[in-house]
Amino acid sequence: MGLKVTPPPVTSGLKISEDEFQTIRQLVYDNFGINLTEQKRSLVVGRLQKVLRQRGLADFRTYLEWLHNDKTGTALEELANRISTNHTFFWRENSHFKYFAETVIPEAAERCDKSGERMRIWCAGCSSGEEPYTLVMLMKEALGEQYAKFKPLLLATDISATALHTAMGGVYSSDRLQQMPPELKHKYFAKGPQADTWKVSEDVRGEVVFRRHNLMNTTYPFKQPFDAVFCRNVMIYFDKPTRDALVSRFHRHTVSGGYLFIGHSETLGRDGHEYGYVLPAAYRRK
Numbered sequence: 001m002g003l004k005v006t007p008p009p010v011t012s013g014l015k016i017s018e019d020e021f022q023t024i025r026q027l028v029y030d031n032f033g034i035n036l037t038e039q040k041r042s043l044v045v046g047r048l049q050k051v052l053r054q055r056g057l058a059d060f061r062t063y064l065e066w067l068h069n070d071k072t073g074t075a076l077e078e079l080a081n082r083i084s085t086n087h088t089f090f091w092r093e094n095s096h097f098k099y100f101a102e103t104v105i106p107e108a109a110e111r112c113d114k115s116g117e118r119m120r121i122w123c124a125g126c127s128s129g130e131e132p133y134t135l136v137m138l139m140k141e142a143l144g145e146q147y148a149k150f151k152p153l154l155l156a157t158d159i160s161a162t163a164l165h166t167a168m169g170g171v172y173s174s175d176r177l178q179q180m181p182p183e184l185k186h187k188y189f190a191k192g193p194q195a196d197t198w199k200v201s202e203d204v205r206g207e208v209v210f211r212r213h214n215l216m217n218t219t220y221p222f223k224q225p226f227d228a229v230f231c232r233n234v235m236i237y238f239d240k241p242t243r244d245a246l247v248s249r250f251h252r253h254t255v256s257g258g259y260l261f262i263g264h265s266e267t268l269g270r271d272g273h274e275y276g277y278v279l280p281a282a283y284r285r286k
Contacts, residue, residue: 164212
């Protein structure tokens with residue numbers, strides 16, 4: 001009978017060396033485009049401590065060895081889930097939703113009516129699903145009985161498998177719906193399985209296609225362009241070269257006259273890129 005080997009205990013207050021931080025920083029940048037500045041060092045330590053404890057890893061050197069040796073992609077996916085931030089709520093930055101309902105949907109409907117194509121919307125960085133579900137509700141409200149005619153495709157992607165799992169469940173705590181217009185809440189939600197939760201109706205959930213996708217991929221697998229791309233509060237973590245490259249990829253996958261929405265804390269500037277300024281954090285393909 002062999003001896004049972006117990007992994008060394010992980011102590012609280014883990015330290016990370018400069019080399020270890022820079023290695024993790026480069027890994028995150030190369031794979032996910034997220035630029036971890038020096039100010040994010042404590043965030044990295046705090047979020048990865050749980051991984052080390054759960055995996056029985058004594059320190060960050062051992063963790064990096066595990067990352068390097070893992071060929072399944074599990075370790076890298078777990079790193080993405082821990083580092084990426086997925087806090088959001090319904091009706092966030094609602095000026096975009098008003099413009100989407102009043103301008104983007106009618107324009108897209110007119111284009112699709114002439115071309116016979118589907119209306120296509122992409123939420124790139126959909127987090128826990130509040131944004132794509134809101135867009136489906138708005139399309140249903142704006143198109144009414146014509147909704148089925150246009151067969152809208154709402155693609156929602158994120159790099160975090162954890163966020164996508166939450167999104168596909170469609171269950172949210174009441175505080176996430178505080179800013180939601182009451183008429184939409186009562187029409188498209190029902191009481192959730194737990195106390196103080198709400199669940200998105202099946203006819204809305206069934207309209208969203210969720211997929212895991214890394215925005216840092218140099219090519220995207222989309223055969224048809226989109227009428228609008230929502231990538232809000234994602235590029236705030238990217239440096240300028242990464243943002244510029246990403247915007248160029250979005251441009252290639254947006255119809256002529258289509259729209260790009262970004263977060264209000266982000267900007268493309270009003271000149272010098274492939275989109276023209278429409279309103280704060282909203283741009284139209286030139």
